Amino acid sequence: xxxxxxxxxxxxxxxxxxxxxxxxxxxxxxxxxxxxxxxxxxxxxxxxxxxxxxxxxxxxxxxxxxxxxxxxxxxxxxxxxxxxxxxxxxxxxxxxxxxxxxxxxxxxxxxxxxxxxxxxxxxxxxxxxxxxxxxxxxxxxxxxxxxxxxxxxxxxxxxxxxxxxxxxxxxxxxxxxxxxxxxxxxxxxxxxxxxxxxxxxxxxxxxxxxxxxxxxxxxxxxxxxxxxxxxxxxxxxxxxxxxxxxxxxxxxxxxxxxxxxxxxxxxxxxxxxxxxxxxxxxxxxxxxxxxxxxxxxxxxxxxxxxxxxxxxxxxxxxxxxxxxxxxxxxxxxxxxxxxxxxxxxxxxxxxxxxxxxxxxxxxxxxxxxxxxxxxxxxxxxxxxxxxxxxxxxxxxxxxxxxxxxxxxxxxxxxxxxxxxxxxxxxxxxxxxxxxxxxxxxxxxxxxxxxxxxxxxxxxxxxxxxxxxxxxxxxxxxxxxxxxxx
Numbered sequence: 001x002x003x004x005x006x007x008x009x010x011x012x013x014x015x016x017x018x019x020x021x022x023x024x025x026x027x028x029x030x031x032x033x034x035x036x037x038x039x040x041x042x043x044x045x046x047x048x049x050x051x052x053x054x055x056x057x058x059x060x061x062x063x064x065x066x067x068x069x070x071x072x073x074x075x076x077x078x079x080x081x082x083x084x085x086x087x088x089x090x091x092x093x094x095x096x097x098x099x100x101x102x103x104x105x106x107x108x109x110x111x112x113x114x115x116x117x118x119x120x121x122x123x124x125x126x127x128x129x130x131x132x133x134x135x136x137x138x139x140x141x142x143x144x145x146x147x148x149x150x151x152x153x154x155x156x157x158x159x160x161x162x163x164x165x166x167x168x169x170x171x172x173x174x175x176x177x178x179x180x181x182x183x184x185x186x187x188x189x190x191x192x193x194x195x196x197x198x199x200x201x202x203x204x205x206x207x208x209x210x211x212x213x214x215x216x217x218x219x220x221x222x223x224x225x226x227x228x229x230x231x232x233x234x235x236x237x238x239x240x241x242x243x244x245x246x247x248x249x250x251x252x253x254x255x256x257x258x259x260x261x262x263x264x265x266x267x268x269x270x271x272x273x274x275x276x277x278x279x280x281x282x283x284x285x286x287x288x289x290x291x292x293x294x295x296x297x298x299x300x301x302x303x304x305x306x307x308x309x310x311x312x313x314x315x316x317x318x319x320x321x322x323x324x325x326x327x328x329x330x331x332x333x334x335x336x337x338x339x340x341x342x343x344x345x346x347x348x349x350x351x352x353x354x355x356x357x358x359x360x361x362x363x364x365x366x367x368x369x370x371x372x373x374x375x376x377x378x379x380x381x382x383x384x385x386x387x388x389x390x391x392x393x394x395x396x397x398x399x400x401x402x403x404x405x406x407x408x409x410x411x412x413x414x415x416x417x418x419x420x421x422x423x424x425x426x427x428x429x430x431x432x433x434x435x436x437x438x439x440x441x442x443x444x445x446x447x448x449x450x451x452x453x454x455x456x457x458x459x460x461x462x463x464x465x466x467x468x469x470x471x472x473x474x475x476x477x478x479x480x481x482x483x484x485x
Contacts, residue, residue: 002026007140008315009199009207012332016235017140018212025343028139033237035229036256043261047280050258057254058082067161069152070109070117072102074275074282074292075167075176077109079254081285087161088115089152091299093122098300105292112286118159120152124304131338138242141339143235144299144331149243157249164251168240170278172233173255175264176294178274180228187213187222194227197329204317225264301327311337312429313346314375314411349373350430352416354381355400356393363407365462369434370409372460377428378404379416422451430457437461 003022007030010018017023017030024030044050070076070088080088090106093099110117130147138146156164171177180194191213199206212231216223237256244251260277268276279291310322311333322330349369355362370376383397393400405413414428421433433452439445440461449459 005203005205006207008203008336009209011141011336012197012199012202013195013209014212014231014235015143015196015332016238018209018231023139024339028343030139031238031241032234033241035233035237038259041257041259044258044277045261047277047284049261050277050281051284053258054079054254055082057252057257061163061252065160065162066165067156067159067163068115068165069149070106070115072099072105072292073167073294074278075170075255076165077105077292078278078281078285079165079167080109080115081113083165084114086115087156087159088117089120089156090117091122091148091152092119093300094303095121095123098303108289109286118155120148120155122148122151122299126151127304131335132342133246134242135335135339135342137246138238141332141335142242143239144301144328144335146239146243148299149240150246153244153247153249153251157247162250164244164249166240166251166253167255168237169233169253170255170275171294172228172236173259174275174278175266175269176275176278177228177232178269178294180224180232181264181266181269181274183270185222185224187217187220190222190224190227197325197332202316202320202333204315301331303327305330305334308334309426312427313337313340314348315340318414346375347373347432348428348430349376349432349434350379350424350428351376351434352379352381352424354386354393355404356386356395358395358400358403365434365436366404366407366409368462369460370411372434373432375411376409377412377414377430378410379414379424380404381416385417385419421448422455425452425455425457432458432460434460434462437463 001022002025004024006019006022007017007024010016010022016032020030020032042053044053066083066086068076068080068083068086068088070080070090080086088106088110090103090110092103096103107117109115127147130150131142134142134146134150153164175181185193191210194213195209199209213222213227216227237253240251240253265276273279274294282291305327308322308330310316310320310330316333316337320333325333349372351365351369353362353365366376366378380397380401381393383393386393395403401413401415404410416424424430435445452459
């Protein structure tokens with residue numbers, strides 16, 4: 001079943017399409033990871049249990065050429081201790097200027113256990129290059145780590161790596177999500193805290209996503225532990241599933257095959273010991289250094305989007321306050337817009353006018369414009385703009401705007417407060433502009449034509465309907481008024 005509005009809202013709220021029976025478009029099918037059934041996982045009581053069971057998994061891989069995504073965190077560092085002589089791949093951003101301390105930690109881990117360290121250099125051009133294949137395979141917009149995961153997997157594959165090792169699921173299984181585990185949440189408080197980006201703040205036609213939280217409601221509270229096991233696990237792990245599938249690279253997360261035999265000790269987590277079993281494992285593997293703080297896989301999304309003004313497609317609201325959004329939230333908006341452009345490219349039209357004493361000529365122009373675009377934006381001139389030529393509109397601006405809004409060929413009405421067409425393009429990002437042919441060939445419009453060509457906008461000139469105009473109607477009315485005075 002296709003349900004674009006639902007899918008957009010689900011992606012913004014949860015970073016994945018929660019319902020497997022709903023897709024963006026016909027012919028696309030998104031895939032979410034299915035967690036390993038509990039009966040197939042191995043219960044662990046202690047750090048020694050974890051050490052033993054991970055070692056068993058690596059013993060079964062002898063003879064394979066292994067690689068590992070090695071960050072500055074403890075999860076991949078612990079796994080690296082079982083991989084002497086293997087290849088490690090560490091993401092490096094902005095020429096190594098981003099999160100230098102994380103790079104130093106990864107270098108230390110690799111040297112400590114004799115791994116061959118390779119850097120995977122990532123910049124915006126790499127993200128752009130690998131975004132489309134990630135989205136195409138997933139049938140949905142993606143997490144901000146997926147393009148870099150794909151780049152790293154392809155680099156490892158080119159080096160002859162047969163199996164990549166990751167430590168992604170440790171946070172969820174062993175109590176690393178300390179901010180989400182920090183308290184016994186009130187229902188409304190948790191749903192607000194967990195929602196990545198509120199769809200109603202972004203979309204013109206949002207779908208309410210609260211139904212998902214309702215599954216876990218316990219009066220005024222919420223079963224946040226089960227929510228994380230069943231919702232967060234899918235969102236997080238599906239990103240790795242997708243990127244490695246695009247690269248056609250097998251991968252293994254040794255932590256994913258384990259589970260804690262006893263309930264998580266929330267008191268320890270809430271008192272400064274997130275992942276207390278893994279912390280102890282790290283200390284046993286690297287006794288000479290402090291246990292590192294938990295950090296997400298690095299990606300400079302704040303830097304990437306610091307100048308981005310926001311999405312322009314008609315599915316998005318025009319009044320989004322971009323200053324309130326984090327870099328990861330801006331990524332979601334950007335990625336969603338790119339995904340929509342891939343599968344539903346729009347010809348967005350723009351035309352402007354006074355639309356005073358609305359008549360058949362206005363209607364003809366709007367009808368023709370809509371016939372040549374998918375989405376028509378109409379700018380209505382303000383009373384002040386009309387007055388710059390010592391003219392005066394008979395119908396006030398607010399009423400003219402409402403009249404144009406009511407025309408079925410018009411998708412959106414905006415205010416035209418000046419004649420700067422490039423400024424309008426920067427705001428609305430149309431790709432075709434419709435103009436009356438009485439302007440064609442004038443110095444002013446020859447210059448506008450050149451400006452629009454520079455930004456890829458096509459100009460289409462329409463003949464005005466002969467024998468009618470607001471000026472002629474006004475003159476006729478004045479004449480009639482004179483005759484009946």
